[in-house]
Amino acid sequence: MATIEEILEVERLEKNIFRGIATETTLPRTFGGQVAGQALVAAVRTVDPQFAVHSLHGYFLRPGNTTMPIVYLVDRIRDGRSFVTRRVSAVQDGQAIFTMSASFQVSESGIEHHDAMPVVPPPDNLPLARDSDDPEIAWLAREWSDWDIRMVGDGEVDRRRGAAAQQQVWFRSRKTLPDDPVFHVCALTYMSDMTLIGSAMTPHKDVHINGASLDHALWFLRPFRADEWLLYDQTSPSAGFGRAVAQGRIFDRAGNLVAAVVQEGLTRFLRAE
Structure with a gap:
């Protein structure tokens, strides 16, 4: 790879x-x-x-x-x-x-605030995604072998009140990346598509779909490094008509909200052969 x-x-x-x-x-x-x-x-x-x-x-x-x-x-x-x-x-x-x-x-100055980071287990206490019992998660984690990816267990997700579907993922590059901040922004853009639409499938684990990203929006809010732990808090507020919307908040380990993501994805049932 x-x-x-x-x-x-x-x-x-x-x-x-x-x-x-x-x-x-x-x-x-x-x-x-x-x-x-x-x-x-x-x-x-x-x-x-x-x-x-x-x-x-x-x-x-x-x-x-x-x-x-x-x-x-x-x-x-x-x-x-x-x-x-x-x-x-x-x-x-x-x-x-x-x-x-x-x-x-x-660079300009203005008002400042951000959401608090969810309370979840630290990444060091979680199993590697490539060792997951879910074959699809394990396969995708091997595809992104340069990245250390750890899924927060269903019973440990810090759930938002009223959230229809939610999952949380820790990730970071396994190796030290160049110091150029622009490189880290582009690396996060690469990884921001990782697992996001999968949040829509958390209430539908036994359903097989044809899934693909349809669009992607990303806001960079604060400086970060992609070779340090980042928490990807993912929710899907709605799915229907063969599409699902997923939202993501990305926090650094200190609790700073560094990026926000919104994506619509294809989630239609597999067609019979």
Whole structure:
């Protein structure tokens, strides 16, 4: 499997055109987090370093071919004094498979508050996801072998009142990553697609579905490192009509809310052959 450094090392072909590598995988289609992470790297490379990304919004249009590299076309939508906007199209074989808008801002001051972190067992006390009794979780954890992933047990989840579906996951890179804060933001973009729509399946464990990410929105709220423990608190407030909405809050181990995620995913029943 490719390392996160290899995955995020996109090649510049022209001023606004980049190419990301194809990676060895056991997945039937390119992992959505890989496409989003590479798209963000491409966008960042067209922005003055004084501007930091604070949000992105993307749509997955077609499944990615795991054997083909992906070309990223960047449109410089706006270059303002406080904000910069980029739009990125990810293309394979002449067709867009993903489109994303990302917004960047210069450092500014304002009001501050954030939610408290859920009370859950520390990651060191939890089993590795790759050793899970759930074969799908174990398989996916092996796919992300560069990452230490630990699921909070059903009986230990700090449940939000009224939550219809919820799960919590600790994760971090197994190895020390480069110090560049932008690298950690792009690495988190990659991992933010991990397990999120699975939160919608927690009340439906015996149901088999055709699942895929449809869209993805991510807000970067505070500095963090992706090689230090992060808690991914995931809920699904609604599922119906073959789709589910999932929300995620990502906390560092000190309890700071560092990112927020919203995703809609495909959750329709498998069709009979």
